[in-house]
Amino acid sequence: MALCMVLRNLSFCSSSMHGIKQQQATSVSSMKAPYEGLRVLDLSDRHSGAFAARLFGDFGAEVILVESREGHSLRREPPFLDGKPGPDRSVMHAFNNWNKKSVVVDEPEEFADFVAGADVVITTSNPLRTLPSLSNDAIHICITAHGLASPLSGKPGNNLTISARTGWSFINRYRGEPPLQMPRNQTGYIGGVLGYICGAAALRRRKSGTSAEVVDVSELEAFMLTVHPWGVRSVYANAGESNGSSGIRPRGRAGPLWDAADGRMNFGIADFRNWSQAMEVLKLPEIGKISELVPDIGRHSKDLRFVTRAIAESLPSVSRWPTFHKLARLRCLTGVMQDIQDLVGNEQLLARDFIVETQVDGKTVRAPGAPGKLQPSPWKLHSQAPKIDEHHGQTAMKKGQVLYNKEEPSLSEKELSVGPLSGVRVLSFGQAWSGTFSTELLALLGADVVQLGSIKRPDVFRRLTGSVPDGVLDSDRLQHPLNTQGEYNSVNLNKREVTLDLGQEVGRELLWKLIPKFDILVDNFRPTVMPSWGFTMEKLQEIKSDVIWASVSGYGQSGPYWDYPANGATTEPMSGLSSLHGYEGDLGMNTAGLYPDPVSGYFLVASIMAALTHRDQTGEAQRIDLSMMEALAHVCGDAVIEFDVTGKIPRPGGNHHPRIAPHNCYDAADGQWLVIATETEAAWLSLIKHIGDSRLFADKFATMKSRKINEVSLDTILGEWCASQNADSAERELGRLGVSVARVRTLYELFEKPESNFVESGFFSFIDHPETGPTWLPGRPWRFSAAEGSPLRPSPCVGEHSKEVLMNELDLTEKDYQTLVAKGITGTVYES
Template identity: 45%
Template structure:
């Protein structure tokens, strides 16, 4: 099978993981990718972790993983680079504005209908466009570092490579969208992907929820304030750690009786699921901690799964390599590292016709210097309407709920697709609120307000959609679905695997009604394997995917983030797979089946650690705020008790730091002149910077350091970042003020990219419950007002919950 993007040629001129990862995803989908390297090699060749080969040289596991499916060409001159880029479809860069050097040369050489995919810390425009940034400083700017911290401890970044992976897949999404648009319009494009914005979308829903509520309830994220002594969201067992989603357990009494928590098992206060999350569950959490400390984590996991009660164990890199569910789904892929074939993570999703594939190991430096000709047939391009959005004319019928699936389909809607979201009056989207009232900060006695329409979580991830209600369990409701189907191109859902087939909706039945349909499913563990029907969510996927095993302070064994980060990660990959399938269908008319498992999609971002573990047996763990290669790389408290993140990632930025902060002795210290020397002196440098930062303000130092070329950021408190956005994100149009009929005016986050020829697309607020039912049924089925009123009276559709 060939990939969906086998008509695309990509020149990878990246200088960090984000651009390299975007390029690899293009390669996984069949694109011809050239890694254009300096004579010293791509930066990832020099990034830990390393493995020794038979010649005694060391090889980077990160390079082996993020740079497979590419050919390597060493760039010796601007003329050579211009010739290479001259017949490319896509150029990927990480160069910040203003452009210079090889990046400027390559951009100038790109054909008129070529696509420049720019991935930078803060975007190509706005006050911070020239500022450097990395995982630590971006975690600090968007709110993750403040949320992740334990009470009375320093802010905490996301695991060190995660921003690169997350923003890389976000860039891939926008790049494929530009390819789809070029196919129909003939127009090239500059796609400006901001890592700050792409990472913001992974935590922003909690901020909007908090801003609706008022106060600082989500200061520490959705899991609340954490201390080292307080149990949860991971509970220690005899052989590891486990997450309990007991707020959602329907068989509460059975589960707590099994776990030996008899004092709460029959408590009528907690037995009803509806409203349980609003109760004080801390005593239950403590009782669970006392009970499970002597039990086996897998015994607990399997028993709770039998009860359909959600939980998830912490799997480390070694356990992921031997995970029976992953093996049952043939998830793992193999590649070469250190001269031997090693196992690692595989595809983020299964595509039936154009699977993600490993077809070439990461190249040796300059391996293809004499073989850089185009390997793909050029994309067929027409000269069409240049004013339309990439997905104009694409229609999506979606059953997605909560975060991951709705976020993915929101990205499609922000790219111009007509996304119609289906709910049932008896089963609204859970993110509309499980028994929660209208939040305090937006209550208005002069408005008619429904709790279903005033939840910040739902309203954060459903922009530009239309919402309908339809009882799929009724004969007439199911018939209406089948009548509407031929008008749509994509059906998406994130139910348990059996739900759609119970309604008779399969790839075969869909194709009978709509040849060329794309049927995309997202679930916790995928549609096959022994865990396929096990319940899962973001909190359980963090441990199951390995994410929790590398997150936390240096003295942690494992930790969940403060905000269910697997959901947006899997949402990005879900959107990426659907877009690849749309491009393939546009070329061939062929639809396909997409099957994504949350556990696998997040584990893909553990692949470098899995690869290194398979080669060495070493299991990666939490690093706190430190970096495996660079120092100083930490957070420091200022004179007002605020925190400043500083990350030095080159000799140049080290010298700039020293000059800016008056560290002249350190600037001339030859033992600190390279990364290895600074890493060895890391604790001493941390102590020195702590003393210097304590005499100034984080805001002042951030500006001075960033203007000098040093990655630095004042750690921002979570909710205010989105309630009162920075001038930078407002200038770029990422955060926009919208008026919701029941919630009033708030700032909302939009797409993390700008397509230069189009600008930001128009944005509409998330729909109210069933808001577009009558409109959609009239358009699609010709229903009259009387028809609609009858259906509403029978409970098949409507705008209220039953």
């Protein structure tokens, strides 16, 4: 038996770091945490599983990390404190395993007791790990690279290969340069947050049965939902290719980041308000006088390349922060590329107590705090990542112990089969992507989501073009440009839409009558918009005492930047992620797909799941305030801790990995690219035997450490071999050998004719939209064993369900509805 260790009363060193909210392990909150009393068993050996378990711990669950004597795999991942490996010195361990207790379990009987006493078990093995003692009402979350129901199941995958398989690598590149993976550990964070979301949802319908519910989550499919609108758009347009939201640029061309005198900036010039004054700030007064550019409406259709070139010439003469504040106050979309050193000292984050403290082997370090703020249910960092077996003997869970308080579901089996959130009702004010994506996830989980639309000012994703795209144009169908845009139709599945003109008093009155019918309100406006319509938490509670109001905005509802305009392109550099993304040796670059929007959407749903649990237990209303800047900074958490443990500012790593070699993207013979990584010695031996090049058997490549030291020469040899290979054939052959490998996919090919692994798993469906006809769209990146998901419904047309919603919810008559249509208060584009 392992030696029992005494649970330490953790205390953190006092800090001279100004503005940091210190999270004391010994402090006691007067508020009940959402998952207080829930027992989660972390049996993972991947980043995604560890992060999912940690999120349960952040909201109050008791999380038991069951480890081998060597410890969780993250303990061996660099970087390390002072560059020296050790089980308690890893940055990845420190960030992903806090709020957990560690035990080493040697005896099968003891392990069975731990499993039997768990409400939730998290594993990351494929095939699914068999746990005979698991309670019938427990939830078994299994997060793997490719899911359990795909032809790729069981094959290794990581951030490099998943970036390649989803199209991210292809669109991230500079023209003429290799495709580029997403920075650092993004697939682990996304897979982890989705694993938590699905597990939390499954808990809502747990009940005694014949077996525990298995929740199957695919990192690949979860990550696909962070980039898919651009692929769908390309197929709708019959474009033949997709280069993401910003296009593939040659190195050196200005945008989406420009160089100022003291750093880099982003500008959304097509959306600038107060054009003339903004051009004065940028020292371009003559451009500010061009009358056709002054109105922001219609500027997207103008050729602005001369403006981007002019900004590139003038910006090096100005400083980034004064320019940022001046433009933001003019309601111009802009952002500053912050590196991690900038980030931890940022005035907005400090004002919102976002930066917290933890420890790495006794050293106090800074880390990102809550990805979303909840009131009154608390997110809390209450304990640092544990030492191996630190809590042995103090966490035993025997059969028969009282489990997490649960109520039998009041819904029928048919209702539950719709999804674990069946019966939950959501009114969405979401626009574009972050708000609509978050509510789409809720709808895919079974919630009844009603989207609030407008005929006068439709969602921006509906009006990106003024025509029906060529790829779906059909003279035999009634079609309208607002109903046939790929971006909108890709992120609003399973919803209904009602239109209301909130500029008219009757429209506002109808809205306030609708609100009490819903459990959750979601918006992603600037924080000034909802209050301008009379929304306050106090007023909402008067008509719906247990309402949950969740808001996404660029910088949150408080702090000095609270009312600054923002979007994905501006919050990405502000969050620090752009400083980590790019080719080795570069300063940093934006990703090519507005990554902050889906990341914020995932974390908003994660926060909503905690809020729902708290509301169900207490009856209290909940307010959620999520900052896109903070949500994205949270998935840079390991880089933030790295800065404090190494004293060095983290920079872009290209396609390489800090430990694994080989780990890179190589040109193949057919104009394609191939990514290859060997995460184990077995995979390495299989690779070199397959290639057969005697140089690869040299002593300098004998160990992972030596391969990393000699990575340049290793890449040269592998590059020579790949140049002679057909990428598809090499992927199949190396994949069978257990090598992490993938051909780099384009977004267009993925959505024009989806691969069998996406179709056979049920992730892609051929969905028939009334105006575009049937198209391939991604849906649920999860599988619940308790019930198959119901067929997906297409995204709604403008106001498609206005009559249905208003008549059913507010008892309006047909005459009442037609009167509202005649006044322009509601209706469809064909009725108005």
